[in-house]
Structures are given as C-alpha cells and as structure tokens.
Amino acid sequence: MEDACNPFLPFLSERSYNRIYGRSSVMRKKLTIIGVLSALIIASYLIWLDASVWSLHRYHIQSHVVQSAQLPETFENVRIVFISDLHAYAKGYAGNLDKILRTVNRQAPDILIFGGDLVDEKASILTEDQINELSNFLKLIDAPLGKFAVLGLDDLPQADLVRQIYQLSDFELLENQVLDIYNTTGNPIRLAGLTPYLEGQTDLKFLGKDTGSFTLLISALPDIVSRLTEQDADLILSGSTHGGQVNLPWIGPMYKVGDMLHISGKFKIGDRTLIVSNGLATSEFDYRLFADPNLLSIRLIP
Missing domain, CATH: 1.20.5 (Single alpha-helices involved in coiled-coils or other helix-helix interfaces)
Structure with missing residues (x-):
C-alpha cells in the first residue's frame, strides 16, 4: 500500500x-x-x-418624430419636451432637479409640457423652501413657445399649492381647457389639457370634434385614449404608469395605475398617436427595474 x-x-x-x-x-x-x-x-x-440607486438618476431621452398633414408649416421641426411624475418630496424621494434641468434644457425645447404628479399624494404639505426650490427649477426651463402643465392624480390633494407653484414658474396650467399656440405667424395648433379623468365626472366636450386643426392632448393617464370617440385629439401625451417601475419576467409590471394597456412608448390607435413616458421618479416603492426614468423629446413634421 x-x-x-x-x-x-x-x-x-x-x-x-x-x-x-x-x-x-x-x-x-x-x-x-x-x-x-x-x-x-x-x-x-x-x-x-x-x-x-443607479437607475433612479439615469434619465433617458426618448426621441420621437410626429408627422401630420394637419400641422401648420410654421411648426416644422418644432420640438416638444414632455416630463412628468416628479413626485417631489415623497418618502424616499430621489429626484435630482439640477440633472433633470440640464437634461431638459440640452434638448432646447420650443414647448415644455409637464404631464402631472409634480408632488406625491403621500408627501407632507410642502414647506416654503420646497415650494421655492420647485418653482425655481421649473422657472429655469427655457421654452420660447410656452410652458404648460396638467394636474396628475397625486397632485389633487394639494391642488391649490401645485397651482401656486406653476403660477410662480411661468407655467400655464390647463384644467379641461384648450388654447391655441402660434409659432410666429400662420395657423396655430390646439393644446388641450385634461384634469385626471374620472368615469362619469369629466365632460370631454371641451375638446371639440373635427376642428380641422392639429390637436395635442395632455392627459396624466393614458387610459383616456380608450374613452375618446369623436373628440378631436391627434397626439396624446401621458405619464403616470412609470413604465411599470419594476418589470419582472413572466410577471410584468409591479406598479399599476389605471388599466395599464399602454405602459410605455409610442402607440398608433386609429388616426391618433399616443406616447407614454416612464416619468422621472418613483411612487409607493423606491425601485426601478427595466423601466428607467425618461423624458420625451418630440419633433413635429408637417
């Protein structure tokens, strides 16, 4: 051995x-x-x-081109930047206002739109310092053809305060309203802002029917697209879904609001175009997985 x-x-x-x-x-x-x-x-x-940590501040730019014969020639190459869902000062709030501001202004928007949920429904009443910080952030965004906003579901509990912030920031808040936007001379486009749609409580007649003008509708919730019948809305911009916030294989999105039929990206629905943003922040839980925050940069082509 x-x-x-x-x-x-x-x-x-x-x-x-x-x-x-x-x-x-x-x-x-x-x-x-x-x-x-x-x-x-x-x-x-x-x-x-x-x-x-990392994904919460990884702000992507989702670029789109929207072409329509109804767009006036004066709106050729006009750029719309759409941001939403900041959920400012919620528990675990991780917004980086300076980085968002730089990202937005680098896009050189002609029109800036905030699509709702500036604050979070679970946030405490904002302090004077927080109001000043938010209004200064919004005021420093440069958009020569105007800055516009709608309320989101989370804005509603502090709606008066949100209105005050937008007023201080040179934003025009649209609450079930339509206005005309001109680019120097020529025909305008119609910009419509919808307060969060509640079944049986929101009259969509203010949108009009077959106006012949290009109509851009801002709705915090993308669900509105399934409720539009003859109302005039060529392009709809929405947020609220956070892109699902956390998307797991075989399970799907963990964050849900509304019917979640259109979670993120660009959709063609009949003659209408719907574009849904992932938003900038989080809500309910402070994680993002396979749903990075983003902003929309949209170029118009007649």
Missing part, C-alpha cells in the same frame, strides 16, 4: 487513483457550487443596487 501511494512511482493502483482523484472531483464540484452561488449573490446585489 505504501508503495502504491508513493508519489515517485510512475503508476498508481486503481484504489489509490480513485481515492486521490475522487477527492479532487468532489472538491471541484464544491468549488463550482461555491462559484455559482457567489456569482448569483454578486449579480443579485448589482441588480438591487441598480434598481435602488
């Missing part, structure tokens, strides 16, 4: 071979399992870190 186990012998007995290399095989399996588990732990940690 000693001779068989002697490492200087050119050959090992079968029993010694199995004992030595059997142990080596078990060790390799253990190391493989440890390696796989370590990789899974590291990957899980990186995914958690991305979802809870």
Whole structure:
C-alpha cells in the first residue's frame, strides 16, 4: 500500500487513483457550487443596487418624430419636451432637479409640457423652501413657445399649492381647457389639457370634434385614449404608469395605475398617436427595474 501511494512511482493502483482523484472531483464540484452561488449573490446585489440607486438618476431621452398633414408649416421641426411624475418630496424621494434641468434644457425645447404628479399624494404639505426650490427649477426651463402643465392624480390633494407653484414658474396650467399656440405667424395648433379623468365626472366636450386643426392632448393617464370617440385629439401625451417601475419576467409590471394597456412608448390607435413616458421618479416603492426614468423629446413634421 505504501508503495502504491508513493508519489515517485510512475503508476498508481486503481484504489489509490480513485481515492486521490475522487477527492479532487468532489472538491471541484464544491468549488463550482461555491462559484455559482457567489456569482448569483454578486449579480443579485448589482441588480438591487441598480434598481435602488443607479437607475433612479439615469434619465433617458426618448426621441420621437410626429408627422401630420394637419400641422401648420410654421411648426416644422418644432420640438416638444414632455416630463412628468416628479413626485417631489415623497418618502424616499430621489429626484435630482439640477440633472433633470440640464437634461431638459440640452434638448432646447420650443414647448415644455409637464404631464402631472409634480408632488406625491403621500408627501407632507410642502414647506416654503420646497415650494421655492420647485418653482425655481421649473422657472429655469427655457421654452420660447410656452410652458404648460396638467394636474396628475397625486397632485389633487394639494391642488391649490401645485397651482401656486406653476403660477410662480411661468407655467400655464390647463384644467379641461384648450388654447391655441402660434409659432410666429400662420395657423396655430390646439393644446388641450385634461384634469385626471374620472368615469362619469369629466365632460370631454371641451375638446371639440373635427376642428380641422392639429390637436395635442395632455392627459396624466393614458387610459383616456380608450374613452375618446369623436373628440378631436391627434397626439396624446401621458405619464403616470412609470413604465411599470419594476418589470419582472413572466410577471410584468409591479406598479399599476389605471388599466395599464399602454405602459410605455409610442402607440398608433386609429388616426391618433399616443406616447407614454416612464416619468422621472418613483411612487409607493423606491425601485426601478427595466423601466428607467425618461423624458420625451418630440419633433413635429408637417
């Protein structure tokens, strides 16, 4: 036996071979399992870190071109920037106003639209410093053809305060209203703003029918598209969905508001175009996974 186990012998007995290399095989399996588990732990940690920290400030620009024969020639290459869902000062609020401001102004918007949920319904009443910070942020956005906004569901509990902030920021808040926007001379486009739609409580007659003009509708909730019949709305911009906020394979979005039929991106619905933003922040839980925050940059082509 000693001779068989002697490492200087050119050959090992079968029993010694199995004992030595059997142990080596078990060790390799253990190391493989440890390696796989370590990789899974590291990957899980990186995914958690991305979802809870990195992605919250990774503001993407989602660019679109909208072409319509109803657009006046004077609106060729006019750029609309749409932002929404800031949910300012909610618990766990992680908004980076300076970075958002730089990102928006780099797009050089002609028209700036805020699509609702400036504040969060669970946030405390804003302090004077917070009001000043928000109004200064919004005021520093440059848009020569105007800055406009609608209320979101989370704005409603503090609607008067939100109205005050928009007034301080040179925004025009549209509450079930339509106005004309001109670019120097020529024909205008119609801009309509809808207060969050409540079944049976919102009259959509203010939109009009077959006006012949290009109508841009701002609605915090994209659900409105299924309730439009003959109302005039060529382009609808919405937010509120947060892109699902956390999207899991085979499970889908973890954050849900409304019917969630149109979660994120551009949709063609009959003659209408709907574009839904992921928004800028989070609500209910402070994570984003496969649904980074974004803003919309839309170029108009007659």
